[in-house]
Amino acid sequence: xxxxxxQDVAARWDGNAxxxxxxxxxxxxIYREFFTFPAFVDFLPPLAGxxxxxxxxxxxxxxxRFAQMGARMTGIDLSERMIGHALDxxxxxxxxxxxxxxxxxxxxxxxxxxxxxxISTMALMDGPDFxxxxxxxxxxxxxxxxxxxxxxxxxxxxxxxGWQRNEAGRATALCVSRYFDRTTFTExxxxxxxxxxxxVEPFAVPxxxxxxxxxxxxxxxxxxxIGKIGEPQPSRQACEADPxxxxxxDLAAFLLLxxxxxx
Numbered sequence: 001x002x003x004x005x006x007q008d009v010a011a012r013w014d015g016n017a018x019x020x021x022x023x024x025x026x027x028x029x030i031y032r033e034f035f036t037f038p039a040f041v042d043f044l045p046p047l048a049g050x051x052x053x054x055x056x057x058x059x060x061x062x063x064x065r066f067a068q069m070g071a072r073m074t075g076i077d078l079s080e081r082m083i084g085h086a087l088d089x090x091x092x093x094x095x096x097x098x099x100x101x102x103x104x105x106x107x108x109x110x111x112x113x114x115x116x117x118x119i120s121t122m123a124l125m126d127g128p129d130f131x132x133x134x135x136x137x138x139x140x141x142x143x144x145x146x147x148x149x150x151x152x153x154x155x156x157x158x159x160x161x162g163w164q165r166n167e168a169g170r171a172t173a174l175c176v177s178r179y180f181d182r183t184t185f186t187e188x189x190x191x192x193x194x195x196x197x198x199x200v201e202p203f204a205v206p207x208x209x210x211x212x213x214x215x216x217x218x219x220x221x222x223x224x225x226i227g228k229i230g231e232p233q234p235s236r237q238a239c240e241a242d243p244x245x246x247x248x249x250d251l252a253a254f255l256l257l258x259x260x261x262x263x
Contacts, residue, residue, distance in 0.1 A: 005128040006103050009206050010078045012186070013058075016203045017081035021059040028191040032122075034238035035245060036255055037062060040121055040150050043230045043257045047071035050116040053140060055104035055133065055149070056123025060086030060097070066119065067095040074115070076102040078127075104136060105129040113142045120149040128184070128208050130215065134222035141262040147224060153231065153256040154212050159185065163247070174252040182209050193242070212256075219260050230257030 013020075027033060048070030057063045057075030059082050067073040075097060077083050086099045102108040104120070105127050118137040127133060137147050160177030188202040219226055231253040234245035248254040 006078060006105070009126070009128065010080070012204050012206050013077075013079035014081040016205070017059065017079055017085060019200055020203060021082075021085045023191050023194065024059065024061050028194045030191075030193045030242055031254075032061075034241050035232075035234045035248075036122055036150060037065070038235070039230070039232035039255060040148075040257060041065075041069075042232070043150075043228070043259065044119070044148055045146070047117065051114065052117045052119055053108075053110070053115045055118060055120035055137070056126065057086060057099070058082045058123070060089055060099065062121050063097055063099075064089070064095055067097050071117075073097045074110075075099045076104060076108055078103045103127070105132040106136065108136060108140065110140055112139050115140050116142060116145045118145070118147045118149075122150055122152070124149050125151040125154075125208065125210070126206055128206075130208075130210060131218045131221065134218050134224065138222045138224060138262055143262060145262050146227070146259060147219070147262070148257070148259045150255055150257050151215070153253040154210055154215060155179070156252040156254065159183070159207075159209050171247045171251065174247070176252075178209075180211065182211075182214075184208055192244075215256070215258065219258065223262065224260035225263055226258065226260045228257075228259040230259075231255065232257065 047066055050071050052071040052073055054063045054075040057077050060075055063073050063075040080101050083099050083101050090097050118141060124133060156176055158176045158179050159181050162175045163171045164173040164175055166172050185207050187205045187207050190202050232255055233249045238245045239249055
């Protein structure tokens with residue numbers, strides 16, 4: 001990892017920040033609302049009363065939800081504009097959350113053994129140095145503390161994925177390729193649930209492809225003991241809200257959840 005890598009990631013998310021904040025807070029991120037966040041909450045142990053740091057907190061929507069579950073929250077993100085949005089909301093509707101501009105792949109500036117839990121939702125796949133993030137998570141945790149995170153499933157969300165469809169246009173299989181291609185790339189996309197006819201610039205999201213072994217070995221190398229793995233399927237409610245979720249219920253895994261303990 002170089003400073004140039006981090007600066008590029010920060011610049012990308014600074015550029016995304018205003019539209020991202022608007023879209024997330026207006027409910028356009030239906031994957032978050034109906035699938036990725038509820039699945040993560042179901043995966044977690046109770047957070048009430050714990051000191052918790054959120055790696056890659058973005059504009060703070062999930063961080064605030066964790067605070068409402070009773071955690072004493074700290075959020076860090078590399079993007080100054082994302083943290084600005086988070087701080088603005090905290091000022092207007094305080095929940096006692098501390099935010100800081102910091103990379104989760106470097107020394108965050110907090111003393112060692114400061115937290116009971118390190119959590120991260122759909123952010124660690126967007127950073128250039130996962131191994132360094134695991135080392136920093138280990139440093140920040142008290143003995144017996146836990147790490148829990150969600151990422152796009154590396155076995156299925158590969159640089160060469162594509163849906164196979166029948167004559168009616170219904171997805172019948174997911175084709176994956178380039179699983180071992182770790183070339184960094186920038187993915188451009190918009191939330192698909194935004195109002196029809198509304199035109200916005202696509203988000204530019206840096207991607208750092210990894211294999212399943214890259215993730216699991218990075219966790220173990222930092223000193224963690226892996227305790228639980230999750231590959232959740234969308235709920236019936238999610239599939240009713242948007243039929244596209246049925247692809248991830250029936251054909252392939254979208255999400256990988258990992259929990260590990262600091263001995």
